[in-house]
Amino acid sequence: MAFPEDALDLRGELTIGGTTVDVTPHLYTRDPIEITHGMSAQGTGVDPSTCSLTLNNKDGRYSPRNPLSPYYGVLTRNAPLSITVAGAESYLKLAGAATSYARTPDVAALDITGDLDLRVEATADWYKTANQTLIGKWVSVGNQRSYLLRIEAGQLILNWSVDGTVAYFFAGQPLPLLPPRAALRATLDVNNGSGGCTMVLYWAPSLDGPWTQVGDTMTLTGVTSIYSGTAPLEVAPVQGTGWLPMSGRVHRAEVRSGIGGTVVASPDLRALPPGTTSWADTAGRTWTLTGAEISNREPLFTGEVSSWPAKWSTSGRDAWVPIEGAGVLRRLGQNRHPIQSTLRRRVPSDPRLIAYWPMEDGQDATAAYSPLSGVQPLVVSGLDFAADDSLGGSAPLPKVKAGSSLRGTVPRSSASGWQVEWVYNLPTMPALQTEIMRVAVAGSVMRTAVVYASTSGVRVEAQDADGNVVAFVLYSNASAIADFWGRWNRLAIYTSDNGSGTTRLYASWRDIAANSRWYATTTFTGTQGAVTGVAGAWGSNTADMVMGHLAVFDLSAAAGSSSPPGSVIFSGADDGYAGETALARFARLGAEESALIDVSWVGEDVSVPSERLGPQRAATVLSLLREAAESDGGILAERTDRLGLVYRERASLYNQSPVxxxxxxxxxxxxxxxxxxxxxxxxxxxxxxxxxxxxxxxxxxxxxxxxxxxxxxxxxxxxxxxxxxxxxxxxxxxxxxxxxxxxxxxxxxxxxxxxxxxxxxxxxxxxxxxxxxxxxxxxxxxxxxxxxxxxxxxxxxxxxxxxxxxxxxxxxxxxGPWRVGVADDAVLGRVDTDGSALAGGVSATATSWSVAVTSGPLWVTTALHPAEFPFDVICGGEVATVTAVSGTSSPQTFTVTRAVNGIVKAQPAGADVRLAVPTIAAL
Incomplete structure (x- = not known):
């Protein structure tokens, strides 16, 4: 690749007022552009990337408050800045939106009904949770589904349809740790000759191979075929319902009729001139672009400019703006507002929620507010707010004291059925029957549902308007009673339609840590009704009970005596997602905070999963991401191609090949x-x-x-x-x-x-x-x-x-310390000696060594384990290749090839001998 000979190959661009502006002609080269990305050798975390440069400002265009500037009023703080250079080849740049794709019209050659072979070479976020389409003929509207290759949450999936309507798919296979640029492939044998069809998935460094199978071969009973529809062939298909095209780069792709068969489409973007909008591939297909571009630009920096410090000479003949671009970490680091607890963030996302009181109010609170419009605060008395911080998914919650009470009004819903749920920790089980919570109901013979608890059992009552019990159950299972108290728990009171004009009333509780659930249920004749209020009054029997996140939903459970609540929105969030892996937390936070930050990641290798984390506490998003990275031992870095972060899990750093x-x-x-x-x-x-x-x-x-x-x-x-x-x-x-x-x-x-x-x-x-x-x-x-x-x-x-x-x-x-053992690997799977040394000195050219084993078992011999040879050892800094070992007792005789690493010297008796690449156990 020839080095660029003019400044246009080095391009600076600013986004001003939503428009990309090429500022390359205004770059002063008297002050060199300096770009820094990453961390220092002694650093504990990645610093914001920086880019310093100087712009010619003689005409005042880069002065934000200059009315004569063409950018007056739109040259703002945090204007996006990118520095790019021309790369060695072009690529198709895709935005990951339904308006960004490449397309060729349907022709007979693309209407493959038999064996299929799809291949794509791309640079992408392979492990993004969103569903990303890669290539296919697939239109959901009008039932024009034929074939499609896609990825979702780090899995590769092949879809096809026999009739254009029903979508079959090859169950997703987890991708291994892929490099940013890789090739993916799927084959479908519609008739494997044994009364079935067979699908295989692959990956490779490029479309040139070599191909490595991903997951298991999948064989289905019964032959199949592929629908010959009218859908166009698209790179990054956009017309599949619920799916988005991939975001990133496509370098080339192939569609083959037959496995390894005739190429019927072959878009190769690598040699196309930047800016190309239409071209014909070698298979004769004509491609056009929508919302995508052919580019050869390679990023050195992507960031934001936070200030525009205008400077000028006293003569007035020169004016300039020295700007300092910074990566997104700078802005995120200034965002000091912690995100809310996991329960407070998640519970309101349920569309059937009609009332909610987090009860995370401060210690001087006299009422419990609701984040839902139209829901009045809880009227409370005697609660000790912000008294307990032991629940992983919550900010501090109140404790109940003797004489405490609460009362809340719930907006009336017209839906049939309801659910009331909250978290609690009851320190001791009352000896006598004690009320825990009551729910007011309208539109049913049951006007009140009440849950009581005692060492004798958990009692659930349905009461009429006069307080008469119309149905009840006393659940006295000893294990269920034990799970009701002494730990953080959730209690749900809810209903279901039991059929024949009857309603089933439930109380269900679970141990958050063990994830077990118990059900106390009873039935009565009548409708389910709707919740109009919740209330509780507690005495000394429930002193020090902690409670919070009281939520009401207008939905019922499925029919059945052991049906869980209709809403499971509390699940996971109640303990702050304790136990989720680092990558799972990155994925979840990235999805929840997508408006604030673009988060991607590399992994996860299912054989070496990322570290399991403790509960997510209230903190800034950046703090939570850094906490996850530090606990896992990987690297959280800024992207160079867009404003965003990318996390490299620890396993992605093991056993790398040099880039x-x-x-x-x-x-x-x-x-x-x-x-x-x-x-x-x-x-x-x-x-x-x-x-x-x-x-x-x-x-x-x-x-x-x-x-x-x-x-x-x-x-x-x-x-x-x-x-x-x-x-x-x-x-x-x-x-x-x-x-x-x-x-x-x-x-x-x-x-x-x-x-x-x-x-x-x-x-x-x-x-x-x-x-x-x-x-x-x-x-x-x-x-x-x-x-x-x-x-x-x-x-x-x-x-x-x-x-x-x-x-x-x-x-x-x-x-070196990241080169870890791999089971059954010829080099990385060897167990090192416990202790070996030269039994006698050897010259610089000696090819026979006498090696004494000073601790542990003998070395393997050629006679018994010929397949274990050759292997490398190191002695006194010299690497030698062992081609044979003989001897059934110490010392043993090694036949060696000397000076493998260029070190040539005599070795003295007693010099340590061990594997050049010892097995290191990965974390």
């Missing part, structure tokens, strides 16, 4: 390349505490970075402690061990790795693909830096682009 390889001998690296071997990141005594739970400490007592004093081969004690949001007390010990492993890894840091792309333009495509957390590899390093290759994780990227020079600096840390 960028730099050859020191070929001059790829600019001086200085200076490794730092200090103790700034050292931690060998690590304590992790679960917020609200126990703590664990892991101490490293062996090795060069252990807590042993220096005279005993260690470095002394380096303590580190942290508190994390975790689901249970089994997690701190494992996390402390992983943090100690990272903190004692014996390798140098590389705080600065510099590349001058104007001198090595062949590196530009790989540099543009590099993201925070990716792996960079340095090959053929100088001997004084240690043997290569040097594998590094990139924490920060700094660009200094100018019209004819482009320097990039990477802040890096060792990637």
């Amino acid at each position: 960028l390889t730099l050859d020191y001998a070929a001059g790829h690296l600019a001086p200085p390349l200076e490794p730092v071997d200090d103790d700034s990141t050292l931690a060998n005594d690590v304590t992790v505490q679960r917020v609200g739970g126990s703590e664990s400490t892991v101490t490293i007592t062996e090795g060069p970075n252990s807590v042993r004093p220096s005279e005993q081969g260690g470095v002394g004690i380096y303590e580190e402690s942290t508190s994390l949001s975790l689901a249970d007390d089994s997690q701190p010990y494992q996390i402390a061990g992983w943090m100690a492993h990272l903190g004692t890894w014996d390798a140098a840091r590389y705080p600065t790795v510099t590349v001058r792309l104007h001198r090595h333009p062949e590196l530009i495509p790989a540099v543009l693909r590099l993201r925070i957390g990716d792996m960079l590899r340095i090959v053929t390093p100088p001997i004084w830096a240690g043997p290569g290759p040097v594998d590094l994780h990139v924490l920060q990227i700094k660009h200094r682009p100018l019209p004819r020079t482009w320097q990039v600096e990477f802040v890096c840390v060792p990637a």
Whole structure:
């Protein structure tokens, strides 16, 4: 790739008044553009990305209050700013909206009725929860459904229809951890020759393969076919009901008639000129665009400009505006308003909710407000507000004191059936029958529903207008009574139509932690009616009961003696979603706060799920996202292509292949390349505490970075402690061990790795693909830096682009500790020796070593395990390949190939011998 020769290949754009403005002609190059993205080597979190540049302002156009400026009145704070360069190839840019797609008309070649093969190579948010369509002939209106490939929540799905009306689908298969750019494929064998049809899904680095199967082959009984409809073929289909097209880039795609068969459509966007709106592919299909574009722009920065500091020379001959763009983290970090509790946020989202009182009011409150319009506050007496903060899904709630009461009026609903539900924690079960809650009802022979509790059981009564009991039940199951008190719980009182003119009245409660449910039910002759009020009055028997989030719904349960409440809106939110994984929290918060922030993520690998978290407490959105990232051990970073955040889960950092390889001998690296071997990141005594739970400490007592004093081969004690949001007390010990492993890894840091792309333009495509957390590899390093290759994780990227020079600096840390074991892998699945050493010294060229086992089992031998060879060992810094091992007792004889990593030297007797790539247990 040739380096750009004019400033137009480096483009600056501002969005002003909703219009994209090219400001490249006004960029002053006397002040270099400087872009920083990521975190410092000693950082604990990603900082807001920054972009500093200077705009020529001689005509005053970038002065917000200049009436003569063409942007007067619309040049505001936080104007979006992007810096891009021309990439090596073009792509189809899609907005993820129903108005953004590429289309070719229906022709006979696309009306495949037999075997099908769909392929797409794209750059996308593969794990986004929304349903994203990739390619297909699929129109729901008019029943013109044929075939469709899509992804949803990290699963790949193939849909097809036999008649255009009924949609069949290949059950979604979880995607592995994919790179941002990858190819997906689905095949459908409509008649597998055994009386059925077969579907297989694949992924590959590109459309050129190699293809790896995703999930299991799926075979259905009965042959099938595909509807030959009139729908157009679309990249990112937009006419499937309830589905949105993908957001991101499509590089190329194929539709084949037959598995590996004839290509009938092949949009390849890579060589199209930017701005193309119509073209013919190699299969003869003519494509047009709607709401999409062919682009070759690659982003270096996307952010916002918060101020416009006008400056000028005293002569008046020059005026300029030095602006500082910042990533979205800057603005989010200034948003200090905490989001509400999970219950307060979720309960009002139920469309059948007619009354709701969170009861999260402050300690001096004299009434409990309702967030619903038209619902009056609860009239309360004697409640001790904000007294208990132990429920994960709520802000502090009130305690009941002797003589406490509440009364609330519920707007009358015309719907048939109702549900009243709230959370509570009753510290002791009353010995005598004690009222817990009563519900006023209209339009039924039952005018009041009452729940009582005592050590004898839970009693539910339906009372008429005179207070006479028309139906009741006393539920005395011992286990059910035990679950009613002594823990956080939910109690729901509700009705269902029991048929034949009768109504069933329920009281149902559950243990939030165990997720079990009990039902006390009774029936009476009459209709369900509607709730008009709720009330409670409590004495000393219920003192210190905590309660809140009293909600009323106008819907009934399904018929049956063990039917749960009709609304399950409390589920999950009651305990603050405790136990959900980090990625699940990112997905949920991203969906709930989509108006505030764009959140995407990488993962999750079902074999290594992200960390399970504790309850989500009230905090700012950014604090909650950072809390989840810190607990999981991944990286929360800003996107470079749009205003948004992307989270890389911990597992996505394991065992990476290099995105960028730099050859020191070929001059790829600019001086200085200076490794730092200090103790700034050292931690060998690590304590992790679960917020609200126990703590664990892991101490490293062996090795060069252990807590042993220096005279005993260690470095002394380096303590580190942290508190994390975790689901249970089994997690701190494992996390402390992983943090100690990272903190004692014996390798140098590389705080600065510099590349001058104007001198090595062949590196530009790989540099543009590099993201925070990716792996960079340095090959053929100088001997004084240690043997290569040097594998590094990139924490920060700094660009200094100018019209004819482009320097990039990477802040890096060792990637070695992230190379973890993989079961049954020939390299990463080997168990290292407990202790082995050379039984005698060897020359620099000796190919036969006598190796003594000083601890643990013997090494495998060629005679018994020939498939285990070859493998690499390291001795005195030299890597050697072991091609054979013989001997059934110590010492054993190793046949080796020397100097695999370029180190050539004699090795003394007693030199340690171990696997060059030992298995490290992942967290």
